[in-house]
Amino acid sequence: MASCLVLLAAAVVLGVRALGREPTVTLLANWTGDDERNLRQAVIEPFERKYHVHVDYQGSSAESQVLGADVEAGTPPDVVVLTGPGELADYAGQKQLQPLDGLIPREDFGASWATPLADGHVYWFPLKADLKSIVWYPAGTSEAERRRARDDPAQWCVGMGSGATSGWPGTDWIEDILLQQHGPGVYQSWAGGRLSWRSPQVRRAWTTWGRLMGAGTSSSLLRRTLQTGYAEASAPVTATPRGCTLEHQASFIRTQSTAWSQVDGRYAPSSDLIPGSTADDSWEVSGDLVALLHTTPQARQLIRYLSSPTAQRAWATAESAFSVDIRAQPTTTGPTWHHTLATTLLSPSATHCFDASDAMPPTIRDAFAEAAIDYLAHPGHLDSLLTTLETLRQAPGQTWLPAVCDRAP
Missing domain, CATH: 3.40.190.10 (Periplasmic binding protein-like II)
Structure with a gap:
């Protein structure tokens, strides 16, 4: 009976999607292969289950080129993850990005991670740091x-x-x-x-x-x-x-x-x-930065979720990576090198550029x-x-x- 219920639930989900009744948010990032699989299992699928929003994910190693073409065609993704704040600042200057004011806990990320531009708005935050x-x-x-x-x-x-x-x-x-x-x-x-x-x-x-x-x-x-x-x-x-x-x-x-x-x-x-x-x-540090291009209720919900300690911690664990959200503190388990790197990324006495x-x-x-x-x-x-x-x-x-x-x- 349990197996039948699982199959029935899956069929209902697929049916709703097929009829276009489930809200959808589009997401573009550079993760493919094992990285994409980790992202889906650790971050996307829990979000879909919790909020009943489908994430239409596109992963590409030529992400900047794909995004540029989509923006030029007037069909940008709702949410994008890029490694370059310079590139994102360029899009913000073109009025292609939406401010994240009120959507993310800005105080939980350092100034080098969630950088206000000249207009005083923050347009991105890190999902992953190195x-x-x-x-x-x-x-x-x-x-x-x-x-x-x-x-x-x-x-x-x-x-x-x-x-x-x-x-x-x-x-x-x-x-x-x-x-x-x-x-x-x-x-x-x-x-x-x-x-x-x-x-x-x-x-x-x-x-x-x-x-x-x-x-x-x-x-x-x-x-x-x-x-x-x-x-x-x-x-x-x-x-x-x-x-x-x-x-x-x-x-x-x-x-x-x-x-x-x-x-x-x-x-x-x-x-x-x-x-x-x-x-x-x-x-010196780097990160994968999340930005919002198209404001919809489901896109705003995804932004809130990706900036939450739950998602930050899940993605860091799946990738053996690091979050700089001060609420997503690293555990003391695992290899020493991993713990010390995480501690350095979060250290209030260090300078991160x-x-x-x-x-x-x-x-x-x-x-x-x-x-x-x-x-x-x-x-x-x-x-x-x-x-x-x-x-x-x-x-x-x-x-x-x-x-x-x-x-x-």
Whole structure:
């Protein structure tokens, strides 16, 4: 009888949907494969059951292009999840986003996560967060061994490939170096469009990265770096002898990469290994940010749900990821590395600065990623690359975020 009731309930749900009587909300994000399956099971299906609203989900690795085409056609999704606040700020400037005032508990997210724009409104909040100012290494690798590996470009696990967004692992490096060498104030000025790309601080970050990577010195190393996808960059760490030892990559790579699982990957703050670091407890972060494009009752309900501790906690658990909602406190169970990363993301004494390129206008973000690839192959091009990026910075009509760090001076 129980089985019959379950089948009957499912048939009723399908029948209501087929007749178009169940309210629907459209959601666009970049999660596909296992990530999409986790999202459906941990977040979407509980929402549908609780509120009797169908979520029409579309996952795409070319999300920015899909969203741009939908907006241009006048058929945007109701809700979108993007990694770039700079891109979202651009849409807000075009009046494509709806303010989230009264829909989300703004006070539960730090200033670098739910950033008010110049009009005073908040247009996004994080569903998932990652820590970026970290370097992974195999368990048992001593501090002295890590120091020696740092000075050998071949010992860095680096892959610049990422389809249409290739080059972003390099921008992460340069951003983090600038943050650690010159602190949150300089970082925020640069990410907010107020510091020249030709400034001594920015140039120093590029050249420091170039020395660590051995830019322009080894054709075989360059081929490995440019032809490897970021998700496969750590594979050589499991070889005998090891093909690489250190990886500067965000917290998500620990569970995404089977290589780091095999070698019981541990992490150190990037400030321990970046030459010339002076910043104190400063961390680059990133996140998947939820925004509202089309206001309907069911879209507003989904926004409220995704910003709730229930959804935040469920998605973080499903992905072995992190929430920065202060109500969704991490548990003390699980691996130590996971708990300490979560604690750092929530630490009130730390300074958290959002990924600078993600916070920049999309044209500059994309040019920055391309320049990072060019620089590795041709470090002598640095002057022209910085000049091009500076010209883009000065272009009129761009939307810059007023703040990207939660504790910058």
